[in-house]
Amino acid sequence: MATKTKKRVVKAKTEKVKPLVGIVMGSKSDWPVMKESVAVLEKFGLPYEVRVISAHRSPEEATAFASTASTRGLKVIISAAGMAAHLGGVLAAHTHLPVIGVPMKGGALDGLDSLLSTVQMPRGVPVATVAMGGSGAHNAALLAVQMLALADENIKKKFQQYKRTMKQDVFNADLALQKELQEG
Numbered sequence: 711m712a713t714k715t716k717k718r719v720v721k722a723k724t725e726k727v728k729p730l731v732g733i734v735m736g737s738k739s740d741w742p743v744m745k746e747s748v749a750v751l752e753k754f755g756l757p758y759e760v761r762v763i764s765a766h767r768s769p770e771e772a773t774a775f776a777s778t779a780s781t782r783g784l785k786v787i788i789s790a791a792g793m794a795a796h797l798g799g800v801l802a803a804h805t806h807l808p809v810i811g812v813p814m815k816g817g818a819l820d821g822l823d824s825l826l827s828t829v830q831m832p833r834g835v836p837v838a839t840v841a842m843g844g845s846g847a848h849n850a851a852l853l854a855v856q857m858l859a860l861a862d863e864n865i866k867k868k869f870q871q872y873k874r875t876m877k878q879d880v881f882n883a884d885l886a887l888q889k890e891l892q893e894g
């Protein structure tokens with residue numbers, strides 16, 4: 711009996727789940743920030759893959775990743791890049807999947823360069839650009855969750871619950887503040 715239980719656990723651990731969200735970063739140096747995206751996807755129990763692929767340093771890989779993304783089962787791509795951030799645009803050029811761009815802070819212009827490079831896409835090739843840095847990484851994953859929720863009732867319910875919890879947290883914070891002010 712004990713052996714059977716053990717076998718089941720091992721199988722579950724080695725089962726491959728196809729990723730639905732692809733997170734692509736221009737550099738490993740973007741990883742500390744992009745962990746925020748991963749944390750959100752984990753919270754919603756969504757399978758993802760994370761890659762370091764550069765539009766400038768490994769352009770062939772960027773093209774290959776984007777052009778095979780849909781057939782590999784991905785539904786949405788999150789792209790993070792800093793400085794002259796062309797990664798989101800290059801990925802979007804090679805796939806029909808929605809691409810969400812996260813501009814990375816840093817460099818001489820501290821992210822203003824990557825914000826403009828990511829958001830200012832020419833007509834016909836959109837990259838849904840979120841805020842710079844950690845908040846953007848967080849929101850990019852939430853946006854991916856919302857996109858997936860369009861076709862999945864379970865994900866939709868989880869997202870609605872997330873919104874309710876967030877609202878409750880604000881109410882609680884306000885209550886705590888009012889109490890503090892009255893006592894203070």
Ligand code: RP5
Binds near residue numbers: 735736739740792
């Ligand atoms: C971009 O240049 C990367 O996305 C990163 O944000 C920035 C700096 O890259 P590293 O020089 O740290 O590799 O391509």
